[in-house]
Amino acid sequence: MCSPEEGALLRQEEVFSTTLARINTLVLQPLLLTTPEPSDPRDRECLRLLQQLHRSSQQLWEVTEESLHSLRERLRHPDSVGLESLLLLRNADHVLQVHMEYFESYTSCVVVQAFQKAAKRRSEYWRGQRKTLWQLLSGMGSEGSMGTALVQVLRQPLAHHLQQYVLLLLSLGDTIGEHHPARELVVHAATLFGNLQSFMRQALDQAVATQALWHTLGSRLRDMLCIPAHRLLQDSKDIPVTVAPLRAERVLLFDDALVLLQGHNVHTFDLKLLWVDPGQDEYTFHLLTPEEEFSFCTKDPQSQAVWQWKVTQAVCQALRGKKDFPVLGAGLELPEPPACRCGAYTFRGEGRLCQATYEGEWCQGRPHGKGTLKWPDGRNHVGNFCQGLEHGFGIHLVPQVCEDKFDCYKCHWWEGSMCGYGICEYSTDEVYKGYFQAGLRHGFGVLESTPQAPQPCRYTGHWEQGQRSGYGVKEDRDRGERYVGMWQADQRHGPGVVVTQAGVCYQGAFQADKMVGPGILLSEDDSLYEGTFTRDLTPMGKGKITFPNGFTLEGSFDSGTGSGLHTQGVLDTGALPPDPSSTCKRQLGLGAFPVESRWQGVYGPFRDFVRAGCPGDLQEALLGFHVQSSKVLRKSQEYLCCERTHPEDGTGSIEDILEEVLRHREPKALQQYLGKALSNSLHPLGKLLRTLMLTFQATYAGVGANKHLQGMAQEEVKQHARELWVAYRGLLQVALQRKGQTLEDEDVETRDLQVHGLVLPLVLPSFHSELFTLYLLLHEREDSLYSQGITNLSLFPDTKLLEFLEVQKHLWPLKDLTLTTNQRYSLVRDKCFLSATECLQKIITTMDPREKLEVLEKTYGEIEATVSRVLGREHKLPMDDLLPLLIYVAARARIQHLGAEIHLIRDMMDPIHTGGLYDFLLTALESCYEHIQKEDMRLHRFPGCWEPREAW
Structure with a gap:
């Protein structure tokens, strides 16, 4: 069975649906008939608001029809369709939202007097419709202007309808009992629509007060402030307040902005970026904005409490993006807006941020957190901010004169300046990766240009106050040379080494980017020049040349007018050939740069x-x-x-x-x-x-x-x-x-x-x-001789190589020495000390010096193990026996660049191994390496040794 209240709801919905249809036909559609479209911007805005109201009215009619349909289904099939199926109950929040959207559209029209303006445009039509309009308002209003009639006809039916909703829902809740499954839905719906009544009354009061405000302002101020979204919350004419230091003549608090009027000047502050700070006394409180800070002072504590509460509440509502629902009362606890927020603001005051727009996170009136800062000239900063300054990681773009060209700074910032590590890509296609301090390159960094640059170069080193200073390396690709050394004030200054693509090396002193004093020049053929130079590393002035064969030339050098080098001096050809290490292995830079x-x-x-x-x-x-x-x-x-x-x-x-x-x-x-x-x-x-x-x-x-x-x-x-x-x-x-x-x-x-x-x-x-x-x-010459020696020794079969190396025959790993040559060759070919050879070859499979030494130790162990098997007993090899066997194994292992490997091990091995077994074995391998280098000379004493291995 359906209750009488449900029947009353059905009739109420039918009446309201019919009323909405009539309002749409008789009021809203005629209001929109303005042909042609108004040319005045304010009239166009009124038309837009009326169109929005029309759409909201249509949605309200549609949801009313849906509610009406659910009520009819309930009345037709009360046994199968439960009370909770009613749209008003199962989807009360949606119905509420549609009502609120309609009323928001309605109040926006009230604020800008859209109804009055529309009525004037079609005054003859409305004079003919006066009687019809008052019929729609039967018993709800009184005679008045057409504008007043339009205002009431679009509001009073809705207000009456909501009043009936609440009464019928409350009555329905009383009749179904406390334990009915739908009771909670009924109570919830009654509460929602009761709150909506209060909300509508407050919203209407604000709209009417806002409309009345415009008549108290001059036309210029009215044009600036008359915005449909504005709702006046407080006026200093009602509760006086003094603003310092601005000395505003009037203060207007809207639901989205605080406006201070000062003569013809209007100061508008977005509430989302307004912070309320309680004052030290009960008469004052402070407001913080992105650029200003001012105080509100009242004559009594009650006025201060009202202003502070309303401003704080308005800030909270602006941050939430909607008004409080249900309506908050003045006696409630003061809300606390969050200190950290998000918003956008364009700075107007003088300074580095003038005309810049910041969008992002704020705290207490300052950019704080992540955000974007944009200037009108195209500069752009995205990143972290702290108390209004760039702080933390950020990307800064600076546009250049060329189209689509930017300097891009991807850096860490400290209190507004680049500080820490950064990557800067310049419009010139140069890239800097390194450290900054106070906005300048400072510390270690790399500056590199593209290969296509007019003068391609790369600097890796230290910087001070934006200039190259300290130790650094510059590669000049255009000149084909590299400078390694000291810098000062962006110039080579102090000891330095220059190496060129042609293999020429120079070591000397620089001052203000120029060579000064004597230096050392090493040419590719290991000739050594000591003296003074030109910038192109050409000997100039007094000097001495030491040639690889030991000859020396000392005197004065000059490039002359033609080609070649001119000199006047003494050539000494009587000197003994120098030790190769004196020139070939001369090392530069060791004493100059600790x-x-x-x-x-x-x-x-x-x-x-x-x-x-x-x-x-x-x-x-x-x-x-x-x-x-x-x-x-x-x-x-x-x-x-x-x-x-x-x-x-x-x-x-x-x-x-x-x-x-x-x-x-x-x-x-x-x-x-x-x-x-x-x-x-x-x-x-x-x-x-x-x-x-x-x-x-x-x-x-x-x-x-x-x-x-x-x-x-x-x-x-x-x-x-x-x-x-x-x-x-x-x-x-x-x-x-x-x-x-x-x-x-x-x-x-x-x-x-x-x-x-x-x-x-x-x-x-x-x-x-x-x-x-x-x-x-460094060891190219020795390794070349070593490679030739390996090539020569590889021509020997195993037995002949053992014989040539004077390995004692009782140590040869052969089964029977009485076999014929061919039989012996077949038996032992590529098998002698094979395990030791394979072990030594592993020395190139690791980069760890200790592991290389362990390979060498295992190789020695494999040699001794093979000899012990040949002798049938454990045998320790003395150095005289070990060295030729190790030469044999090294020759068969054919390790490339063995000299470089040995010297790398020697230089990088742990000092604790000095004088120990590893040191002994490495020394033995060095001796093998030196012996193999000399085999080319020894082979001339054995004319038969050049026969192919197959002939043995």
Whole structure:
């Protein structure tokens, strides 16, 4: 059974639906008939509002019809269709929203007097419709103007309808009982529509007050402030207030803006970017805006409370984007708007932000958090802000005169200036990657131009106050030379080394970018010149040339007017041939640039980071970042918030890293941890290693691959290993300090043991390619003789080679020495000491000096094991027997560049092995290497040895 209240709801919906249809036909559609479209902007705005009201009315009629349909279904089938099926109950929130949208459209029309203006445009029509309109308002209004009639006819039916809704729903709730399944729905709907009644009354009061406000303002102010969205909440004419220091004559609080009138000047403040700060007394409170701060003072505490509460409430509503529902009362607790918000603002005051628009996060009236700052001239900054200044990671674009050309700065910022690591791509196609301080390049950095640039070059090194200063490497691709040395004020200044593509090397002093005083010049054929030069490295003035054959030429040199070199001096041909190491292996730069001071710009920031306790917010500024190409950024301003790889991606936060450091302190675990950390480009240690690799390649790869720089390179690799161990110890110290523990001091002996035994083998592969190339170049002559010796020895069959090397026959691994030559050859061909040969060949499969020495030790063990099997007893080989056997194994192993391998092992091996077994075995291998180099000369004493191996 259906209740009488449901029947009353049905009749109410039928009446309301009919009323809405009549209003649409008789009122709304005629209001929209304005042909042609008004030319005045204000009239066009009125037309837009009426069109919006018409759409809202249509939606309200449609939802009323849906509600009517659900009521009819309920009355037809009361047994099968439950009460909860009624649209008013099951979808009360949607019905409420449609009513609110209609009333919002209606009040917007009221604010700008759209009904009155429309009535004037068709006054004759409305005079004929006067009687019809008052019939729609029967019993609800009184005689008045047509504008008044239109205002009431579009509001009163809705107000009456809502009143009936509430009464009927409350009555329905009383009749169904407390335990009815639909009771909660009925109570909820009655509460919603009751609140809607209060909301409509308040909204109408605000709209009427706002409409009345326009009549109190002059035409100029009215044109500026008369906006449909505005709703007047408070006027200082009603409750006086004094504003300092602006001295406003009138204060208007709208629901979206605070307006201060000062003569003909209008100061408008967006409520979303307005912060309320309670004052020190009960008469005053303060307001913060992006550019100004002012105080509101009242005559009594009650007025102050009203103004502060209304401003605060308005700010909260503006931030939420909607009015309070249900309506908040004045006695409720004062709301607290969030200190941090999002919004957009265009700065108008003088200064660096003049006319700039900031959109993003704010806090207490200042840009704070992530945001975008745009200037009218095209400058653009996207990133983090702190108290109004660029602070943290940010991307800054500066447009250039050329179309579509920008300087793009992807950097870390500190209080408005670039500070920390950054990548800057300039419109000239130059790119700088490195550190900044106070907006200038400062510390370690790399500046590189494109190969297509007029003067392509690359500088890797240190900067001070935007200029190259300190130790650095510059590659001049146009001249085909590289400078390694000291800089000052953007010029070469101090000791330096120049290497050219032609293989010429110079070491000397520079002052103001010019060579000064005497220097050393090494040519590709190892001729040595000591004296003064021109900028093109041509001998000029007094000097001395030492030729590879030992001859010397000392005197005065001049390029002359023609080609060639002119000299006046003394040629000495009586000197003995020099030791090849005096010229061929002369090393440059060792005394000029102490290895400890070369790359302080790389080590320094890491030390500062550790000294500060490894703060997480500085981790990225220290280590750099990966960022998408600026070409993408320049295509669209929308993608300026680049997606860059953060340090925590793949490695964890700095806290996680420090925890890992603590968990891996045992020797085996430490070795695995360091290997993993150094191989990870996002780990602090891995990032440091990759930066060091960059400096190494910049110095010693390409043009810098010169044999005379091998000593410098070897020093640097060892120094990098020491610094990486110090860096690890620094992380460990911070990790222990956070746990309230201390790190024991490490003596020099322990440090060196860890550096050579643990760190150096882990980092050497990162530098091996460039370093080994320098060893190859330095020992090219010896390796060439060695290769020729190997080629000659490979012509021998095994037995003849053993005989030639004077290996004692009882040590030969042959089954029966009485066999014929052909039988013996068939039996032992390529089998003598095969295990030792295969073992020695593994020396090139690793870059770790210790592992290479272990290979050598195993090779020695395989030789002794083979000899012991031949003799049938354990046998220890003396040096006289070991050396020819080792020569045999080395000859059969055919290891390329054995000299470079031996010297690399000797230079990089752990000092603890000096004088031990490894040192002895390496010395023996060196002797083999030297013997093989001389075999070409010895073979001339054996004319039969040149016969092919197959003839033996």
